[in-house]
């Protein structure tokens with residue numbers, strides 16, 4: 001199949017790997033302009049985690065409840081440089097550094113600014129994703145099992161987040177713009 005025949009170029013590329021009927025449904029909703037309205041109806045309000053301190057507390061609380069034994073986080077922050085929606089699913093870094101002859105690892109979680117203006121369910125999905133990477137580096141079965149243990153609705157939420165990314169990529173307006181500075 002040549003690239004131009006690939007049905008999942010453009011906005012729908014965020015749904016690669018999902019069953020064809022689901023992708024077809026999103027394609028239809030995107031084409032008739034009702035995808036954004038569906039998302040707004042299902043997720044009516046944005047969360048209130050506005051700044052890095054609030055995000056640190058939010059992530060810390062989830063970590064304390066579900067991943068108590070994982071190494072502590074050196075930093076948690078909103079990241080404007082991740083504005084590109086190609087990276088919207090976040091980054092999880094282990095910054096290795098040598099200190100006094102020993103290699104230490106600083107674990108950081110950065111969440112794309114895009115998720116500042118998002119409903120609480122979407123923030124939870126991305127944070128659960130990044131927290132799960134503290135234990136499971138790859139997107140494998142063990143990783144998704146851990147995500148679902150922390151958030152039983154994880155798969156549905158990731159699908160809805162990806163549908164939202166399709167909307168944005170297709171040029172849709174911001175759905176949960178709060179417009180307030182932290």
Ligand SMILES: [Zn+2]
Nearest residue numbers: 089129133139
């Ligand atoms: Zn990941």
